[in-house]
Amino acid sequence: MLVKVSEKVKRAIENHIPVVALESTIISHGMPYPQNVETALNVEKIIESQGCVPATIGIIDGVPIVGMSEDEIEQFGKKEGILKTSRRDLPVIMAKKLWGATTVTATMILAAYAGIEVFVTGGIGGVHRNAQETFDISADLQELAHTNVTVICAGAKAILDLPMTLEYLETFGVPVLGYKSNHLGAFYSRDSGLNVDYEMKDVLEIAKVIDYKRKMHLDGGILVSNPILKEDEIPNHFINKYIDDALNDADKEHIKGKDITPYLLKHIKEHTNGKSLEANIKLVYNNALVGSLIAKAYEKIRNQKN
Ligand code: PSU
Numbered sequence: 001m002l003v004k005v006s007e008k009v010k011r012a013i014e015n016h017i018p019v020v021a022l023e024s025t026i027i028s029h030g031m032p033y034p035q036n037v038e039t040a041l042n043v044e045k046i047i048e049s050q051g052c053v054p055a056t057i058g059i060i061d062g063v064p065i066v067g068m069s070e071d072e073i074e075q076f077g078k079k080e081g082i083l084k085t086s087r088r089d090l091p092v093i094m095a096k097k098l099w100g101a102t103t104v105t106a107t108m109i110l111a112a113y114a115g116i117e118v119f120v121t122g123g124i125g126g127v128h129r130n131a132q133e134t135f136d137i138s139a140d141l142q143e144l145a146h147t148n149v150t151v152i153c154a155g156a157k158a159i160l161d162l163p164m165t166l167e168y169l170e171t172f173g174v175p176v177l178g179y180k181s182n183h184l185g186a187f188y189s190r191d192s193g194l195n196v197d198y199e200m201k202d203v204l205e206i207a208k209v210i211d212y213k214r215k216m217h218l219d220g221g222i223l224v225s226n227p228i229l230k231e232d233e234i235p236n237h238f239i240n241k242y243i244d245d246a247l248n249d250a251d252k253e254h255i256k257g258k259d260i261t262p263y264l265l266k267h268i269k270e271h272t273n274g275k276s277l278e279a280n281i282k283l284v285y286n287n288a289l290v291g292s293l294i295a296k297a298y299e300k301i302r303n304q305k306n
């Protein structure tokens, strides 16, 4: 067996119960223990409370798992040295029988493999600031260009060059939809100062976009920006200083490649006394709720056709 899809997820797919995919890099590299495990399990509960089935995705001893158990999630949160796994890493982690935490990229690949349309995360990778020189552009953007999965996030962090990230997505034909907002979320704060391509008035409208994109065989992902709730946000003027400090320190310490994003997240968390982590957790919960509603609306449309 190449990929292990849990019985629960298999049954849900067979019975047309909406499934929501979740990534594991956010568990192993995005948040510290024990908040990472607590958050991952709460996210699953939110999805279940909406009548959907969660499918947390990760790789254990070289076997990709779609629908990790509570115990497996706990192990992911605790274990040291789990490798951050993107598209390039996936076959190597499998061949070497290692543990891999799936990024947005690898999670999209495995979700599509299992037949899951909707995937909830916190923030996506993008074009890094100074990419003109470093060439550092997250593989997440290419995956969105090609793989048929809808990703719900809270926009992207200002650790990235957001205007360039939007340009890139436009070039590769990825619709960027704003849930009840025409502003692109900036992860910790509601407004990045940039507009999304289209504001969506409700989840049904988003489900219709997914449906038409699939019916027209317009391969690739859809990005839904669901800005953090007002009561949970950290204002730009507060967080931007910490983001700049983190970027400066990363530069000084010559942090590169796949280590940059986890380094910046950890740096910002430590210097804001956990305030950023709190916002991060809240926005993921909010995304889980909206993602579940989208998954339900899309499943309804899909079943009407049949
Ligand atoms: N942004 C976050 N939290 C995260 C990540 C991004 O706010 O945990 C993770 C996701 O798994 C994303 C990955 O796919 O970082 C992007 O890494 P890179 O920039 O190296 O492509």
Ligand code: MN
Residues within 6 Å of the ligand: 136, 137, 138, 139, 257, 258
């Ligand atoms: Mn990168």
